[in-house]
Amino acid sequence: MLTLPQFRGYLPIEMATDQHPQSGRRQHFHRGRRGQERRGDRRPSTAPQTQEQGKADQPDVDQIVKDIKARIAQRHGIDLSAQQIQELAARRLEAILDPRTVKPGLLDQLRKAAGAPADIAPAAPADAYTFEDHTIYDTHNGLLRFLRKLLAPVLKLFFNPNPIAAALNAQVRVNREASRREAERERTQAEWNALHYTVLQRLVTEVSRVSLEMQSLSLRVESLATRADFAERRIRGLEAPPAAPPMPARTFDTPATPAGPARQPSDIGTSTGTGTGTGTSEASEGRRRRRRRRGRRGNLPGSDAAGAGAPTTQTSGDLADGDEEAFDDGPESDGPEADDSTRSSLSAPAPGAPEPAAEASFADTSPGPASFAAIESEREPEKALRFEPLPAAEPVPADPPQADPAPPTSEPSDR
Amino acid sequence: MKLAVVVQRYAADIGGGSELHARYIAEHLAAHAEVRVLTTCARDYVTWKNEYPAGETTVHGIPVERFAVARERDPRDFARRSSLVFDETHAVADELAWLDSQGPVSPGLIDRVRRASADSDFVILFSLRYHTAFHGARAAAAKAVLVPTTERDPALGLEMFGPVLRGVRAIMYNSPEERALIETLHGNRGVPGVTVGVGSQIPEETDPSRAAAAFGLDRPYVLYVGRIDVNKGCAELFDYFTQYAGRSDRPLDLVLIGTPVLPIPEHPSIRYLGYVSDQDKYDVLAGAEALVMPSYFESLSMVLLEAWAIGVPVLANGRCDVLAGQCLRSNGGLFYTNGREFEAMLDTLLDNPALADELGENGRAFYEAHYEWPVIERTYLDMFERLAAGEPVERMEPLPGWLAARARTARPGAAVVDAAPRGPVRESGKRDTA
Numbered sequence: 001m002l003t004l005p006q007f008r009g010y011l012p013i014e015m016a017t018d019q020h021p022q023s024g025r026r027q028h029f030h031r032g033r034r035g036q037e038r039r040g041d042r043r044p045s046t047a048p049q050t051q052e053q054g055k056a057d058q059p060d061v062d063q064i065v066k067d068i069k070a071r072i073a074q075r076h077g078i079d080l081s082a083q084q085i086q087e088l089a090a091r092r093l094e095a096i097l098d099p100r101t102v103k104p105g106l107l108d109q110l111r112k113a114a115g116a117p118a119d120i121a122p123a124a125p126a127d128a129y130t131f132e133d134h135t136i137y138d139t140h141n142g143l144l145r146f147l148r149k150l151l152a153p154v155l156k157l158f159f160n161p162n163p164i165a166a167a168l169n170a171q172v173r174v175n176r177e178a179s180r181r182e183a184e185r186e187r188t189q190a191e192w193n194a195l196h197y198t199v200l201q202r203l204v205t206e207v208s209r210v211s212l213e214m215q216s217l218s219l220r221v222e223s224l225a226t227r228a229d230f231a232e233r234r235i236r237g238l239e240a241p242p243a244a245p246p247m248p249a250r251t252f253d254t255p256a257t258p259a260g261p262a263r264q265p266s267d268i269g270t271s272t273g274t275g276t277g278t279g280t281s282e283a284s285e286g287r288r289r290r291r292r293r294r295g296r297r298g299n300l301p302g303s304d305a306a307g308a309g310a311p312t313t314q315t316s317g318d319l320a321d322g323d324e325e326a327f328d329d330g331p332e333s334d335g336p337e338a339d340d341s342t343r344s345s346l347s348a349p350a351p352g353a354p355e356p357a358a359e360a361s362f363a364d365t366s367p368g369p370a371s372f373a374a375i376e377s378e379r380e381p382e383k384a385l386r387f388e389p390l391p392a393a394e395p396v397p398a399d400p401p402q403a404d405p406a407p408p409t410s411e412p413s414d415r
Numbered sequence: 416m417k418l419a420v421v422v423q424r425y426a427a428d429i430g431g432g433s434e435l436h437a438r439y440i441a442e443h444l445a446a447h448a449e450v451r452v453l454t455t456c457a458r459d460y461v462t463w464k465n466e467y468p469a470g471e472t473t474v475h476g477i478p479v480e481r482f483a484v485a486r487e488r489d490p491r492d493f494a495r496r497s498s499l500v501f502d503e504t505h506a507v508a509d510e511l512a513w514l515d516s517q518g519p520v521s522p523g524l525i526d527r528v529r530r531a532s533a534d535s536d537f538v539i540l541f542s543l544r545y546h547t548a549f550h551g552a553r554a555a556a557a558k559a560v561l562v563p564t565t566e567r568d569p570a571l572g573l574e575m576f577g578p579v580l581r582g583v584r585a586i587m588y589n590s591p592e593e594r595a596l597i598e599t600l601h602g603n604r605g606v607p608g609v610t611v612g613v614g615s616q617i618p619e620e621t622d623p624s625r626a627a628a629a630f631g632l633d634r635p636y637v638l639y640v641g642r643i644d645v646n647k648g649c650a651e652l653f654d655y656f657t658q659y660a661g662r663s664d665r666p667l668d669l670v671l672i673g674t675p676v677l678p679i680p681e682h683p684s685i686r687y688l689g690y691v692s693d694q695d696k697y698d699v700l701a702g703a704e705a706l707v708m709p710s711y712f713e714s715l716s717m718v719l720l721e722a723w724a725i726g727v728p729v730l731a732n733g734r735c736d737v738l739a740g741q742c743l744r745s746n747g748g749l750f751y752t753n754g755r756e757f758e759a760m761l762d763t764l765l766d767n768p769a770l771a772d773e774l775g776e777n778g779r780a781f782y783e784a785h786y787e788w789p790v791i792e793r794t795y796l797d798m799f800e801r802l803a804a805g806e807p808v809e810r811m812e813p814l815p816g817w818l819a820a821r822a823r824t825a826r827p828g829a830a831v832v833d834a835a836p837r838g839p840v841r842e843s844g845k846r847d848t849a
Contacts, residue, residue: 059773061746062841065733068749068759 085212089205109193131168136161416448416799419531421551422541423519425454425481426467427474432717433542433564436613440539440562441477443614443792448799451535452479453528455521455547462487463519482524492516501569501828508820510575520546529554537799539587543579544570552579556811559583560798565593566712567736572831575814577601582811584802587611587795589715591744591840592736599835607801611794612715614786617724618694623702626695630688636668637730637761638703640696640718641710643687644676648709648732653680655709655757660684662758665765670703672696697725705730705748705764705771713737720786723747723778728771730760740839747778 137148155161422437429435441450452474458466463484472479496513499505524547532538532555540548540555543563552559561583565571580586580601586608588594598604626632643649656669657680671679671687679687688699700706706722708731713719719741722729729748731738733756742748749760764771784790814820 058746058777059770061742061749061774064763064770065749065760068763069756072755072759 085209086205089201089208131165131172133162133165135165416537417535418444418448418450419528419535419538419555420444420450420452420541421524421528421538421547422452422454423545423547424457424460425452425474425479426458429458432714433562435717436562436564436715437539437541438474439613439615440791440795442475443788444795445477447792447796448536450477451531452477453524453531454479454481455484455519455524456481457484457519461490469523480527482521482527484519484521486518486520488518489516500573500825503827504823505825505827506821506823507575507815507825510573510825511814511820513573514546514549514575517544518546525550525554531555532558536803537584540583543576544568549576549579552583553811553814556582557584557807557809560585560587560802562587562589563593563597564589564714565597566714567596567832567835567837568712569828569832571596571600572826572828572835574825577603578812578814581606584807585609585798587798589613590737590740592740593714595840596736596832596835600831607798609794609798611791612720612786613717614788614791615717615721615724616693617721618697621694621697621701621725623698626698627702629695630670630686630699632668632670632686632699632702634666634668635704635765636670636686636702637705637707638670638672638700639707639709640672640700640721641708642676643671643673643679646710646712648711649677651732652707652709653682653685655754656685657682658754659758659761663762665762667704667761667765669707670699672699697721700727701725703727705761708732708738710738711735716741719748720782723775723782724786726772726775726779728764728774728778730757730764736837736839740841743839743841745778745781747774747781749774 137145137152139145139148420437420441422434424434425438426434427438429438437452441452444450455463456465456467456469457463464487465483467481469481469483472481493513493516496509496516500510500513528538528540528551535558537560538551538555538558539560539562540551541562541564542548543561543565548561548563552561559582561579563580563586570576577600580597581603583606586594586597586603586606588597588608588610589612591610594608594610639649639652641647652669660667660669660682667684669685671685672689672691674690675687679685688695691699700722703722706718706727706729708716708719708729710716710732711734713735714737716731716738719729719731719738723745729742731742731748731750733739733742733750733752739750742750749764751757751760764774
């Protein structure tokens with residue numbers, strides 16, 4: 001059974017498309033031939049496998065399909081069908097309609113109105129009969145009808161019933177017209193209701209769809225922002241120099257890459273031969289030692305920052321030009337570089353002053369740069385491997401008392 | 416052993432699923448038994464018009480008896496009755512009327528089946544939903560071996576099929592999904608049954624380069640084989656593929672083989688080859704990157720098996736339980752349920768030829784294990800031996816009486832089927848509950 005990581009292992013497989021003009025095209029002549037040679041060169045290794053191995057190598061369609069679906073869901077967010085969106089919109093519509101203000105059943109009526117054609121026939125008046133002159137004499141009794149008809153002239157001697165009949169007929173017409181208008185109004189109202197409901201429903205559906213898309217897009221934006229942030233940091237890291245630039249004043253001690261191989265003793269002469277050439281040989285020795293310390297400090301986080309930013313020039317300039325600061329040799333446990341420079345004006349020996357004999361003797365009896373490098377890498381492995389740039393403005397933290405490769409006898413002499 | 420095969424249509428040139436299935440079974444069982452086919456004179460499954468002469472003939476060495484169809488189908492009447500029994504509460508009488516309306520109604524054939532039950536050891540009836548299988552199974556219940564070839568369609572939810580499915584001697588299912596659905600709907604777990612399916616006639620050699628030259632297939636392609644019809648999911652396939660072709664710069668064609676019922680979109684990447692010979696079909700299939708099977712409803716897709724038989728991976732519609740189940744059990748193909756998945760699965764197959772090859776190989780192994788003809792034949796023969804060892808029992812429930820048949824208590828067929836559990840059956844292998 002092929003596990004998920006194994007399936008993912010399929011993904012980067014590149015087909016040997018350079019052998020065929022049709023990208024991704026499989027070799028036809030191997031297909032359809034039933035037997036061992038059917039797949040030809042595409043066939044995997046025919047080394048005998050145990051049944052368990054064979055099963056372990058089998059692709060798991062279920063897992064593959066699940067993985068692809070998961071990737072799609074991750075890429076596109078929640079994938080809802082149109083029907084699901086409609087259902088979601090219907091729920092939202094019910095949530096929008098406040099039950100305290102909307103009559104119960106109104107929504108159902110609106111739904112029905114939206115679904116059914118608004119065909120409301122005008123209702124006829126309840127008593128839609130015509131009132132004629134003879135209507136008042138009508139009866140189902142024939143004898144009575146005859147007598148009324150016989151006596152009608154006598155009745156008309158007392159009053160004229162025609163205006164009454166006309167008025168009643170007019171009222172019937174008015175009633176009919178009112179009923180027709182009322183039906184028309186109801187029909188129009190039903191159409192409007194249906195239209196309003198449809199519009200509302202579509203709006204809510206659209207809002208639901210848009211909100212889902214917005215959720216999906218906001219997830220994508222978030223993902224892209226994270227990726228952009230990561231890419232930006234990566235670019236910044238790539239643009240920054242990984243280490244301080246080469247320092248020409250460095251002669252015999254640790255180079256910019258302290259983790260590098262230890263120098264051979266034969267390098268010493270070369271190194272010493274490339275000194276700055278200022279002052280006497282003792283002074284030069286002292287400067288070298290100081291530079292070595294600064295150079296080593298340059299590998300510290302604080303000096304790395306100098307290498308990454310504006311202080312880079314300062315550091316390299318300091319060391320290259322051999323100004324006073326470069327000769328500062330205060331105690332290693334001193335604070336930031338600014339303090340060093342302040343102190344340097346007080347403690348720097350006069351040019352040409354003889355270096356303490358102990359220091360000179362140390363230079364002579366030192367185990368050699370190779371041993372120094374070994375000692376340094378042994379004592380400060382984490383510092384020797386550190387290359388992260390730090391902000392230039394950040395003050396260099398107070399260095400812990402560093403194990404100076406020089407004998408302690410040199411420290412008092414500096415003071 | 417004497418066997419009678421009953422099917423609604425039968426001819427060498429009829430390519431329908433269950434008809435071809437019946438012909439293959441008859442021809443392969445003929446090596447082990449005396450087989451006789453009983454069928455109608457119809458050729459068209461829509462009209463059931465009598466096109467073949469009635470009487471006895473021979474097809475590929477198999478004796479065939481044809482019987483006239485009493486009446487052609489009235490499409491409007493059939494549509495009206497279908498709507499009634501599928502969508503409304505109705506009576507069993509309505510279902511029987513629907514069955515008559517669907518056809519093919521051939522009283523002579525049913526009489527012959529009744530007689531064949533006396534002089535044959537078993538009567539194999541194909542396609543439950545047709546009049547011939549339904550009434551044939553009732554006429555020869557004691558010897559009826561039913562091959563339902565049903566899919567997840569509303570007809571399977573009709574009440575009238577329950578007694579038949581519970582009353583036959585045995586049922587040869589096409590897939591575990593079909594079996595699970597039938598057993599769930601009609602409670603016939605007591606009936607001996609086996610999932611067997613059908614094999615195909617796979618050529619020993621295929622030559623994709625010949626097909627590529629003959630049809631001008633100069634770009635990679637995926638293939639669809641079958642009736643080009645909305646009911647087969649082809650409209651959706653066209654939609655998905657054209658969207659994919661619009662978004663992807665990969666040179667890929669969709670090649671179609673089969674009879675078009677649906678208009679084929681005019682798209683530069685969609686190629687229609689028409690109705691081709693079997694050899695051409697297999698040659699084209701062998702050169703395809705994958706076979707696409709977009710159908711929603713399948714009892715057993717033979718073309719899927721044919722693709723696997725020659726080691727071609729498939730991309731199937733996952734909304735069809737049978738297709739998804741076949742892919743899962745065989746590890747021979749991927750399946751999709753929407754356009755995005757279609758594109759992603761297609762890209763996965765095309766970007767990873769090693770995976771596609773392994774899927775194809777798995778499909779081929781699956782075919783050889785379950786659908787090679789010796790396996791199919793053995794399964795049928797085992798079932799016959801098993802049935803012959805026992806006493807034939809008449810279990811067929813009678814049709815309801817006049818009043819009971821008119822009681823409107825039957826649920827709509829679509830609702831019944833919709834309520835049944837969905838999903839592919841993951842366990843591989845055949846299951847025999849008897």
